[in-house]
Amino acid sequence: MSTTNIGLVDSTELRHVFESLMMFRSEGINVPGITVFCQHGRRKWLVIAKEFTIVITGDSADFTGAYKLPLTIVANAGRPRAAAGAVEFTIRDGMVTASSSLGTQTLPCNSVPMPKLERTAVSRARATAQLGGKELLYTIFSGANPPFETNMVDDDDDERKTPDHFLLRIEDGQLHVSSDWTGARLYLMRAHTSAITTGAGQIKVDPDMLNIIYNCVDEDSTWTLSYDGKESLDIVLESDTHYIVAKMVIAPAAKLHERVVKILEREQFDFHTTAGGPIGVRHDGVVISLDFFQRDGDAAPLVRLSTVVTRDANESGDLLREINAHNQSGSVTRLWFDNGAVHLAIDVLPDNLMGLAQRLRLLSNEAGRLRGVLDPFAAESALPPKRRTRRRTTKPKVQPEVWD
Known part of the structure; x- marks a missing residue:
């Protein structure tokens, strides 16, 4: 040998x-x-x-x-x-x-086997900050590390809560780091330092990211920190000796996207996707779009499964009645008319992802069934436009004078 x-x-x-x-x-x-x-x-x-x-x-x-x-x-x-x-x-x-x-x-x-190293793709949505290792460590330590008083308490207090994230923000030649410790009856911490920046954006970061920064960042090197919180869970730290990718961004919609991709791969669906973007699935000849939403005021994101049942449809009265009848029938799917097409969709929450494959098959079968039902109505003439009449200007009634 x-x-x-x-x-x-x-x-x-x-x-x-x-x-x-x-x-x-x-x-x-x-x-x-x-x-x-x-x-x-x-x-x-x-x-x-x-x-x-x-x-x-x-x-x-x-x-x-x-x-x-x-x-x-x-x-x-x-x-x-x-x-x-x-x-x-x-x-x-x-x-x-x-x-x-x-x-x-x-x-x-x-x-x-020889590893295939893939570098994070450069995109306009990606925010980057380049700075020295000493400046990076000091700013992270000052803005995200637990305050000095964290363990200086006389008694146990179950109501004290440590933050589940810290904030990173890159903007206008500055790297900002902050964390809110008011839940632990302490204070809000903020820190920032100058950096060479491109793009801008703010993300929530898992505190576990602190360990890799403290252990791996070399003070004497120049480091580039970058992220795209809208479409990726990755934070990239790079120097002349290190290339670190950490899935530490707290972005529920992006996390849901990764879970969905794994399910589609396991169930062997024919699909196409981009990082963090919509996913296209083809099942039994039906093309289904999977879109991810973070609703205002709701911490839980959802994935919407939707497909087009009928294209080039006329907005006839019978078609609208059929759509309303379907939506009132108690079905988990819902129909709507938009831009000359009839759409069918199901919303799936993260807690119900175990049934994602079943929902995709249901949507595909339902789209095929409804296409045969709705096509005749979609071909009917559209509803006539509502007649708009000009309102006559009415003169105010004047109380006649009364002469004695």
Whole structure:
């Protein structure tokens, strides 16, 4: 068997990897291993968890293949007080060996397919802020970290509530971070700093994002933070050594979109979608559109399944009566006439997503049935336009004078 030499990994590169792994360990996040491979002449370390993807770019390297290493062998080499200087990693016969000035460690490893790294697409709706690591850490710490007084209470108070999110806002050359701790009987925290910005927008962020920022952001590097809260749950943090994608945006409609896509894939529907946008499904020749809404005053989003039953329809009296009769029949579907077409739809709430596939099939079957019922009425002449009559101007009645 041939021997693969991953190369000499210096202490800075190992520290970057170790800090990322320690973040997952402290949060109890399951990580099956770390993948190392070579791309464009540089060594890459890839860590994938449920909500995070981290790519760390190391020094120059020249080897083929990708290998999944156990976390222990990399963490031991990069932990504080580990061997000074570089550590050499070699792979042979399904085993990886880390050699340093203090000795060697050998553990089993696996060869894996070469990862396909996908970068977040650039869009006009995406807001970005570029700033130094020190400024980024200070602003996040000042605006989102728990206040100093958080644990300085004499007694337990069940009514104290910590915020379930913090706000990020990019606008006009500034990065703003804020969090509301009034529910914990403290105060509102705000912080901002100058940055090179493009676009603008505000998002709600899960507090778990703080851990990855504190562990992975290097003070001496320049970082770019970007997000598109309307169409994606991802926050991207990028420097010359790190590319981090974290699904930490709290956007109920975007989260619902991801859940729906997974259901469509599992049920093997024929569908087409874009990130966060409408989804088109074709079932039994019926094209169904899935649109996502966040209703005003309601925290729960919904997905609307809709299709066109009849096109080029005339707004006849009989057609409108049939539409009203259907809507009053107690059916879960509803009809309406708009822009010369008859539409059929069902609204599905997040709690009812288990029945999404059944609702899609029902809508498809109902559209086929109603098409045969409504087509004759849709072909009838439209209702005559209402006659508009000009109102006569009436002169005010004047009380006649009474002469004695």
